[in-house]
Amino acid sequence: MxxxxxxxxxxxxxxxxxxxxxxxxxxxxxxxxxxxxxxxxxxxxxxxxxxxxxxxxxxxxxxxxxxxxxxxxxxxxxxxxxxxxxxxxxxxxxxxxxxxxxxxxxxxxxxxxxxxxxxxxxxxxxxxxxxxxxxxxxxxxxxxxxxxxxxxxxxxxxxxxxxxxxxxxxxxxxxxxxxxxxxxxxxxxxxKRKKVLFACRENACRSQMAAAFTRQLAGDRFEVESAGSAPTREINPVMEEVMAEKGVDMAYLKPCAISELPDDWRPDAVVSMGCEVACPTFPGADTEDWDLPDPSKESMDFMRNVRDQVEKRVEDFILK
Ligand SMILES: Cc1cc2nc3c(=O)[nH]c(=O)nc-3n(C[C@H](O)[C@H](O)[C@H](O)COP(=O)(O)O)c2cc1C
Missing domain, CATH: 3.40.50.360 (Flavodoxin domain)
Incomplete structure (x- = not known):
């Protein structure tokens, strides 16, 4: 919190x-x-x-x-x-x-x-x-x-x-x-909320979208962080645009390294977006991988498709 x-x-x-x-x-x-x-x-x-x-x-x-x-x-x-x-x-x-x-x-x-x-x-x-x-x-x-x-x-x-x-x-x-x-x-x-870390490589697209949808849909039950193993300097502008198409505001978000998360912040669950991420182990945390493709260098339609997949995965995740 x-x-x-x-x-x-x-x-x-x-x-x-x-x-x-x-x-x-x-x-x-x-x-x-x-x-x-x-x-x-x-x-x-x-x-x-x-x-x-x-x-x-x-x-x-x-x-x-x-x-x-x-x-x-x-x-x-x-x-x-x-x-x-x-x-x-x-x-x-x-x-x-x-x-x-x-x-x-x-x-x-x-x-x-x-x-x-x-x-x-x-x-x-x-x-x-x-x-x-x-x-x-x-x-x-x-x-x-x-x-x-x-x-x-x-x-x-x-x-x-x-x-x-x-x-x-x-x-x-x-x-x-x-x-x-x-x-x-x-x-x-x-x-009392469950702490969830969404992780991907750059923390520029998928994990940012997952964190935003989770915060929006169930921020009363989940405390959300997102981070990457090799964060970029800025979030992906195409991702920001396709999220804006759904009315979700991604302003003021910055990629963050997994190692930069506060020492005392221990997630209850770690969700990786694709298996390319080398996540540090968080003892006791549930882990899952969503195996989503990396949209960072793809077209806008590809980004839209990944956005919709992320949204669907989040909808299922928060029901568990
Ligand atoms: C410029 C100024 C204007 C003030 N206006 C009011 C006011 O309208 N009503 C009031 O009850 N106190 C007013 N006060 C008094 C402060 O609210 C009071 O001293 C308060 O305890 C200051 O809090 P602080 O110690 O956190 O600075 C004013 C004080 C100053 C310096």
């Missing part, structure tokens, strides 16, 4: 970072993988409203968001954490949120479905100084649309009032325990 924390307070050791840490520490304790992006330390340019993403599906601004998009796509759970500034998120977090428009465009302008969309979860953590009834309303509304743009179901908010000085949250009677409890509650079903 992979959890992405988004930190929005510019204050070192502020209430937001402490609250987010309580949440993420619980995820780690339970065996989840965690990455935190600190929006206040990243170079994130404001959205220019240029419309490139709506036409082409990507943002042309060259900054740290380009590394954030793949993480937003990979996350099983995204936690947005921000102090309240003028009844909204901080400016740094708002810039990050606005730039998620590139992902919004892929879905709503280009009609492409992120394979993880149906199962990904989103959660909001917020803190503010005052006690106002409506203190979190604006930020909750923004978070709702942010999570929709990044393809995550909005699971709710923990918002804490009357916290002003850095460290005030440490005196709060329940906040840190509640953040830990919520993390455990959200992580539990994700951690």
């Amino acid at each position: 992979f959890v992405l924390g988004l930190q929005g307070s510019p204050r070192a050791k502020g209430n937001t970072t402490t609250l987010l840490s309580a949440f993420l520490d619980e995820v780690r304790k339970r065996g989840g993988r965690v990455v935190t992006l600190d929006a206040t330390k990243m170079k994130v340019l404001p959205c220019l409203g240029c419309g490139t993403c709506e036409r082409k599906g990507y943002c042309p601004q060259d900054d740290d968001m380009q590394a954030a998009y793949p993480l937003l796509r990979k996350a099983d759970l995204t936690v947005l954490a921000t102090p309240i500034y003028f009844y909204g998120a901080t400016a740094q977090m708002k810039a990050f949120i606005d730039r998620s428009q590139a992902l919004w465009s892929r879905k709503y302008a280009l009609d492409l479905e992120d394979p993880g969309r149906k199962w990904r979860k989103g959660f909001l953590l917020a803190v503010g100084a005052t006690k106002g009834k409506n203190l979190f309303d604006g930020t909750i509304l923004t978070a709702r649309y942010f999570f929709d743009a990044v393809g995550a179901g909005f699971e709710g908010t923990l918002g804490y009032r009357h916290l002003d000085k850095a460290g005030d949250i440490l005196k709060h009677p329940t906040a840190l325990a509640e953040a830990g409890e919520k993390a455990g509650e959200l992580a539990a079903p994700l951690l």
Whole structure:
């Protein structure tokens, strides 16, 4: 399970970072993988409203968001954490949120479905100084649309009032325990999923398609990785195109070496796409080979045919 924390307070050791840490520490304790992006330390340019993403599906601004998009796509759970500034998120977090428009465009302008969309979860953590009834309303509304743009179901908010000085949250009677409890509650079903590795040589076509279909059809039951014994630099553009014909969005995916998988990630099942792959042995994992032809240097029709075979194999696989 992979959890992405988004930190929005510019204050070192502020209430937001402490609250987010309580949440993420619980995820780690339970065996989840965690990455935190600190929006206040990243170079994130404001959205220019240029419309490139709506036409082409990507943002042309060259900054740290380009590394954030793949993480937003990979996350099983995204936690947005921000102090309240003028009844909204901080400016740094708002810039990050606005730039998620590139992902919004892929879905709503280009009609492409992120394979993880149906199962990904989103959660909001917020803190503010005052006690106002409506203190979190604006930020909750923004978070709702942010999570929709990044393809995550909005699971709710923990918002804490009357916290002003850095460290005030440490005196709060329940906040840190509640953040830990919520993390455990959200992580539990994700951690129970069966771990599957789809492997091929280049991790550019077949294993990427298998992973995407499995994620899309049964991401609630399977935690999926794909990797290759000799990965290429980029995924195959023809594969990306034939998957787009089926509405499946393969953006932001990169080939990965089997040796680059996290050390502590132990698959329950390893599925190789063709017997040319020298898979390392994963003790205790079920193994099977789908014996699919390598489409990497073949025609588009050949790629379509392999795509359909992969889809069918995945449909059978998830029923087992
Ligand atoms: C520019 C600015 C705007 C703020 N606006 C609000 C506000 O609208 N409502 C509120 O309750 N607190 C407001 N605060 C207070 C912070 O939300 C509060 O100090 C919070 O605990 C800071 O969290 P942190 O320690 O994680 O940075 C504001 C603080 C700053 C610096």
